[in-house]
Structures are given as structure tokens and as C-alpha cells.
Amino acid sequence: MSDQRVPVLIVGAGLSGLSTATFLGLHGVPALVVERHPTTSQHPKAYGQYPHVMEALRLAGLERRYLEASVLQDVRIMIGVSMAGPIFHTIDEALWPDLSALTTAAWGGAGQDRSEPILADRARELGATIRFSTEVVSFEQDDEGVTVVLRDIPTGERSTVRADYLVAADGHRGGIRGRLGIGGHGRGLLHRLMDVHFEADVPADLPASGHVLMHLQNPELPGGYGDLGNPEQLNRYLFGVRLDERTQAEDLTEERWLELIRIAVGVPDLPVKLTRRGEEPVEIRHWIADRIRDGRVFLVGDAVRIVPPNGGFGGNTAVMDGFYLAWKLAMVVNGQAGPGLLDSYEPERYPYAETIAAHGLAAFLRAEGQELGEDAMQADPDPVSQLYFGYRHISDAIVREADDDGAPMENPERPTGRPGSRAPHVPLVKDGADISSIELLGRSFVLLTGAEGEPWAAAAAQAAAELGIELAVHRIGGDGGLTDPANTWATTYGVTESGATLVRPDFYVAWRSRDASGTTELTGALRAVLDR
Ligand SMILES: Cc1cc2nc3c(=O)[nH]c(=O)nc-3n(C[C@H](O)[C@H](O)[C@H](O)COP(=O)(O)OP(=O)(O)OC[C@H]3O[C@@H](n4cnc5c(N)ncnc54)[C@H](O)[C@@H]3O)c2cc1C
Known part of the structure; x- marks a missing residue:
């Protein structure tokens, strides 16, 4: 008999655990987070937030708080004997390429000692409970859930929690992965x-x-x-x-x-x-887990991979793991998706873990003046923005088109808008204010359509009612105050003004129809993505 029942138990209150709790809360699921330490990190560790991470944080209402906590503005990296010299090399602003064609989000520069408390506060505001000085002692999963034994560290008292799902956000040294027999x-x-x-x-x-x-x-x-x-x-x-x-x-x-x-x-x-x-x-390690899911247990953050800090990806990817996993867990827990939706987590997220591990290793070896091996990325992807906006999600939670070559990356500067790619940023005007198309996305599934897209409203309403989900419709260039001054949205998304693009809550294109002939296929597309 367990003392408490929760939908999701998260082990670890680092960036990945707190991000998962925040985005679960945003999608209406109050998680329980347990953390062995008495507080969040006192160490600044990861300083920079990439713009794709800031877009996710913006969705959670955190962009302003992060920018206020940012201490990094410009980056000057030097290599030399001491501050008094000699100096061998100076790199100015190397980490801050101009990505304004791809996003309206700024780079963040908040150290982890500041960003973790911000995430923890937001997770609580959205319904999460965080228990510090509490550790997971053991767990056991069966077909219906996971039974977890917790220990309150100051008192030594044990309690049992029954969770539908367990998220291992317990870092590289956490024990959950090992107990599942997952090697690396x-x-x-x-x-x-x-x-x-x-x-x-x-x-x-x-x-x-x-x-x-x-x-x-x-x-x-x-x-x-x-x-x-x-x-x-x-x-x-x-x-x-x-x-x-x-x-x-x-x-x-x-x-x-x-x-x-x-x-x-x-x-x-x-x-x-x-x-x-x-x-x-x-x-400082280079290591990747062989699997990132075992039944009802999902790995996020450094539990998945640990990369040298040179690439600046460990903390950023930890936040994004939570962002990408949370909406799927929430829809399954809320009965809006079948459990098959969760099968997409590993195929979508694992290739990226390998990619950034190779990138981080290469950055480390270059800084050391060492030869790169086959496991290190020989050249940065060109353009490097592919690592932020160009990675694709290929799984059954995407309705792939017949001519999709399955490429794991694409150049976000020449977006295809095809399913499996991140929805491209297009500058729009809403009620007189400049916004990015990305700002229309994230709270639920979203259907974007154009000036001639009237028939989609009824199709979307019918699909939402049939499946019991929320499906927001935004008609760009219609009569709802949303306009496309540069007249680029339809071509960028690869549809016509009567077509539509279905975007998942993680900003990824799930399906599209080039014209209004696809209205009858919308419910079927959602069923495929949601395992219904
Ligand atoms: C010096 C340094 C510099 C870095 N610089 C950067 C950078 O510039 N950019 C970047 O993106 N990344 C950087 N990183 C990497 C980044 O800090 C990590 O990738 C990130 O902190 C991982 O977060 P996490 O939540 O996955 O894991 P962690 O932060 O390790 O959190 C895991 C938590 O789980 C808890 N835990 C473990 N087991 C249990 C248990 N059984 N019960 C309860 N709690 C448990 C732990 O106490 C811990 O708090 C740097 C790292 C270091 C060390």
C-alpha cells in the first residue's frame, strides 16, 4: 500500500527535472519532484541559454525572469599563460551568432545557481511539489505504474509513492539507469x-x-x-x-x-x-546511455548523456529534454493520447543526444589541441544553427510525407516546413504587435492556416471534439487580426493559402496539407500522432 499516488514522479531537481516539472505543470499535470540535496545548485555551471531554449522558456512564462538573471551579454574567450599575458588567442562573441532570421528569442546568460531557482519557482506555481533532502531508495515497475520508496534524509523516515511514470532526472551519477540495466x-x-x-x-x-x-x-x-x-x-x-x-x-x-x-x-x-x-x-566526461527509456521510466538530462562543457550543450539539452517529454506524458496521463505516443520519445530524442555528444567532444578535443576521432564531430554542421533549430524528429508521432528522406537535420535558414521539422519562424503581426509564428504555438496542438483557410475551422472543431483535445486554429491573413506583412508564411511552411499545418505542442510540424482538400484527413492525422 503506498502513502501517495502521483501521475509523474521526477527524481532530481536539476535543470532537466525542474524543466520536466515546469512543462508538465503547463500542460496541467502536477508532478512530484524529489531531490537528495537540500537546495538547488549553488554552482553557476551552465551559463548560456541558446535561443531555442529561450523560446521554450518563453512558453513557460520565464523569458523575462531569465533575462533579468542573465549576467552574460558578450562573450570574450582568451587563451594564454595568465591574465598578465602572454595571450595566444582571443575570440570575441564566438558563442553569439546572429540568429534573428530564425527566432525572436534572445540568448540568455543566467548561471545555473540562478536559473534552477527560477525553474523551481515556476514549477511550483504550475502545481508541482518539490521535496528537497529526499532521495529515491528503490523502485519497481509493473504494467500499471511504478512504486517508489523514498527516504527523508534528515529523519531517515521512509515512504512509498505510486506513480504512473517515473522520470530519471538524476544526473550522470544517479542510480536509476544502472538499476534498469541500461549501459552506455x-x-x-x-x-x-x-x-x-x-x-x-x-x-x-x-x-x-x-x-x-x-x-x-x-x-x-x-x-x-x-x-x-x-x-x-x-x-x-x-x-x-x-x-x-x-x-x-x-x-x-x-x-x-x-x-x-x-x-x-x-x-x-x-x-x-x-x-x-x-x-x-x-x-568531465563523454558518455551516452544505450537507451533512454525502460517501460514507464524515462531518462532526461545528464542521465542520458554527459558531454564536455565546451560545446555549451549539457544544460541546454537538459532543459529541452523536459520540454520534449512533458507534453507527451501529460497527454497520456490526461487520457488524450494512447501510450504509444510515449514510444516516440526515444527515436526522437536519442539521435540528438549522440549528435551533441560528438559536438561537445570535438569542441573539447580542439581546445586541447588533440586529434578528433570518429566519435567526435569532424566539422560543425553548416550552418551551426542546425544544432538549435535544424534537428528533426522522426517517429510514429509524425505523419511523414512520401518523399521525406529521413534526414536527421536540415538547414533552418532554408526551412522545408515538412513534418518532423521544427515549425519555422515567420514574422507576423497580431493585433498590431510584431510576433513570431512560434509564439502562436506550444499550449496545445495548433493548426496554422492561411487567408483562404475558412474550411479548416470546422474540421478542427470536429477533430478536437471527437478526440477530446484542445486544437487552436490560427488563420494568418484572415479576419482575426493576424497578418503576414512579408507574405511569406505559406511558402515557408510549404502550403498554399488554403492549406494548413498541424503543429505539436513542442513546435514540431506533425502533418500538413498543401490545400483545403486535406480537411477530411485532419482527424486521422491526429489519431496517428496521438496513438488513438
Ligand atoms: C563546470 C561545469 C560547467 C558547465 N557548463 C555548461 C555550459 O556552459 N552550458 C551547458 O549547457 N551545460 C554546462 N554544463 C553541464 C550542465 O551543468 C549539466 O548538463 C546539467 O546540470 C545537467 O542537469 P541535470 O538536471 O540533467 O542533472 P544534475 O544537475 O546532475 O541533477 C541531477 C540531480 O539529481 C539528484 N539525484 C540523483 N540521484 C538521486 C536520488 N536517488 N534521489 C534524489 N535525488 C537524486 C542529484 O542530487 C542532482 O541534484 C556544465 C557542467 C559543469 C560541471
């Missing part, structure tokens, strides 16, 4: 580092003053390398060094840290105040 592959441990935060009034005229991130190549540092971050451009720094045979975590006493910081800054008598010392080594 990849290069494994690349190196380990220890880090500290410190405050110092570094002279403003040093050659590397003003850097956001500095990679140090200095034989006086352990292993010859170090990383110095100053994202806030204040007197607060994050400094990490590698552990090697000669330097272990216990060798890094306060005195030794002060010595190393002065070497990194290049000012021998610099007054320095240590404000936080990492308790355990950060492991």
Missing part, C-alpha cells in the same frame, strides 16, 4: 577538476582584463591547464584546475589555492579572498 558508451572520463570562487581587485590594465572565460596553458598549474571565468565582469571569479598524478583534491589547501590563483592572474602579491571551495571534483 563513449570515451568516459576525460579529466577531473576542482574549482573555487574568489574575489579580487584585479588590475584593469592586464592584457586579459575583460575576459569572460580564459583557458590557461601554464606549466606552473597542475596538469599545465586552468580555467578562469569572470562572467559577471565584477571582481568575482571562478577558477578551476585539473587533477593529475601530482595534484589530488586533498592537495588543494587554502594556501595552495591562493598560490595558484596568483599564478593564474599573473600578479604575485594580489590580495585574494576565497568565497567558495568545491567539495568534490567535477568530472
